[in-house]
Amino acid sequence: MKKPVPRATVQRLPLYLQLLDERADQPRTSSEELAVLAGVNAAKVRKDLSFLGSYGTRGVGYDVEQLRFEIRRALGLTRGWRLAIIGVGNLGSALANYGGFRAGGFGVAGLFDADPDKVGRDLGGLTVEPIEHLEQAVKERGIDIGVVAVPARAAQEVADRLVGCGVRSILNFAPTVIQVPEGVEVRRVDLSTELQVLGYHLHLLAGV
Amino acid sequence: MKKPVPRATVQRLPLYLQLLDERADQPRTSSEELAVLAGVNAAKVRKDLSFLGSYGTRGVGYDVEQLRFEIRRALGLTRGWRLAIIGVGNLGSALANYGGFRAGGFGVAGLFDADPDKVGRDLGGLTVEPIEHLEQAVKERGIDIGVVAVPARAAQEVADRLVGCGVRSILNFAPTVIQVPEGVEVRRVDLSTELQVLGYHLHLLAGV
DNA sequence: GCGTGTGAACATCTTCACAGCA
DNA sequence: TGCTGTGAAGATGTTCACACGC
Structure with a gap:
């Protein structure tokens, strides 16, 4: 229906x-x-x-x-979805601190990073955990969406791990394309792409 | 042609x-x-x-x-476009440090913030300048694209100032819609929107 | 009268299927 | 033979224009 x-x-x-x-x-x-x-x-x-x-x-x-x-x-915002943010560099930190999630029914339920120096830090009310905890956390906390904010070279592995433990929705901020099996939805947010599209229009204006 | x-x-x-x-x-x-x-x-x-x-x-x-x-x-990437980033919170800092710009022919030519505490900081090889310098910098440095990374409440004012000094391309990260005159191109990057679209698909899956 | 809701016309985008050329 | 390039068909998205009901 x-x-x-x-x-x-x-x-x-x-x-x-x-x-x-x-x-x-x-x-x-x-x-x-x-x-x-x-x-x-x-x-x-x-x-x-x-x-x-x-x-x-x-x-x-x-x-x-x-x-x-x-x-x-x-949009299905009447129930809340739980996010895990993987990678807490500048971008991941910005995402962790971003208040707009809560309003939309999204809650950050985990922050993960492979860098031991970052593990243990507090960000937006959560403590950064080692990436090794990812699978267990996804299962125990019922995480629905994985937010990939790691460097490009690590993105595919992170995506594989997310998919491996049942995550079917990924928001990818890494400037690369990740391959996932059918049934998994990925949305890419890529700054270069956005700029290049803007650049194209400037280019058109300049060329006329 | x-x-x-x-x-x-x-x-x-x-x-x-x-x-x-x-x-x-x-x-x-x-x-x-x-x-x-x-x-x-x-x-x-x-x-x-x-x-x-x-x-x-x-x-x-x-x-x-x-x-x-x-x-x-x-795409017009054979010539370089110059960016100004306005707002150097977590997101603006992530953008300033993001290396992918250079590869695409984009160069960050200015960082601006209204917060005196942030002015003077070094980020990605540039020094954060007071927002008051924006207009002069746009003109002197030939800035083509304004990247708006300020809180929602300040986004419209920043956009107005950018448009006012001749910028015709804006990349807006603030979670709000900014109004611009015809001829100015705005691209919106909004985390909530991305998550909500992902959420819709989860919702569909869950509902079936 | 006025703004919604919607069939129909139009525009754009995608996919197919195959001709054309190395 | 193999892969590009492209008309044509089909799907999707947008806009128009007006019937409908407050």
């Missing part, structure tokens, strides 16, 4: 949710308002929201509170 | 380039090999690469060296 929300819509729902969270004080909003804020077309907003059901009121708009709830529900 | 490389292709070219860079020691590759590594369809790889021109050899494959050059050229 689950509705098949299109990929493209799933990618935008977090954006709408963020905008709505920032405007939780106002009672109502409209597809037009959300569209302007999100920088997209109003019809797209309506179509996206219609995949969740009919929660708007014709001639009036959407109830902000209800829409927040429905988006959270559609 | 510039070819209009489709958006979707531009997004994948950095990925191919990264894979090729990792395999710079081998002389040749094929669409099939790249496809497996990138986790996409081989026909897609061929079509993507065909937008750059016909640099493959039928029956043989692609010359790795040449392909790297052509992708770099298509």
Whole structure:
């Protein structure tokens, strides 16, 4: 009975949710308002929201509170997911200290690093553990998502270990591509890629 | 005379380039090999690469060296772009120390922070400057891209200042949406969004 | 009247299947 | 023969335009 929300819509729902969270004080909003804020077309907003059901009121708009709830529900944010962050260099530390997780229903349930000098440090209320503890921690704490923030050369091994102990969702910040078996979802966040796409547009502007 | 490389292709070219860079020691590759590594369809790889021109050899494959050059050229990486990083908290520091920029033709040309305690620190070979220096630095150093790594509440102001002094490309790490005039390109990198998309898939799996 | 919800038109992207050339 | 390059088909995503119901 689950509705098949299109990929493209799933990618935008977090954006709408963020905008709505920032405007939780106002009672109502409209597809037009959300569209302007999100920088997209109003019809797209309506179509996206219609995949969740009919929660708007014709001639009036959407109830902000209800829409927040429905988006959270559609995204599965009503239950919390547990993260393990592997690698606590600058980036891993930034992630560990990032407060935005909690609001979205995500909780950091473990910090791991292969460097003995880093093990034992306190970060964002947790203590960094040796990477050897990873498997046991994933099982005991029911970790759902692995956040890979290690150097590129170590990323594949970390991913293998995560997959090996049952993790099916990986967020990869290492500037490399990791291979995983089918059924495991990886999202790559790569700074170089983002910059290169920006660079392409500058290049186009410069070339015209 | 510039070819209009489709958006979707531009997004994948950095990925191919990264894979090729990792395999710079081998002389040749094929669409099939790249496809497996990138986790996409081989026909897609061929079509993507065909937008750059016909640099493959039928029956043989692609010359790795040449392909790297052509992708770099298509993306405009033959000239370097200069970055300013605004905000040197954990994330900004991670970015400042990130070595992957240089390889892609990007150079960090300035670090800025509003916090007097952070001004003067050395990071990745640069000294953190007060945010008040931003406009002058952008002009004098020819900064092309602004990297926004400040808290959400400060992001819009920073973006306004960047736009105000002529920056037309912004990479936004702040968990908020910034409004910019037409002609300015913003790319958002948002950890919550990534996690929420992963969470949706877990949710689907769990619900079935 | 007004803003949602949605079929239909349009645009873009992906995949197939095979012609073309080394 | 083998792999590229590419029309054509198919899938997905976007936008339009208007019926619908408050």
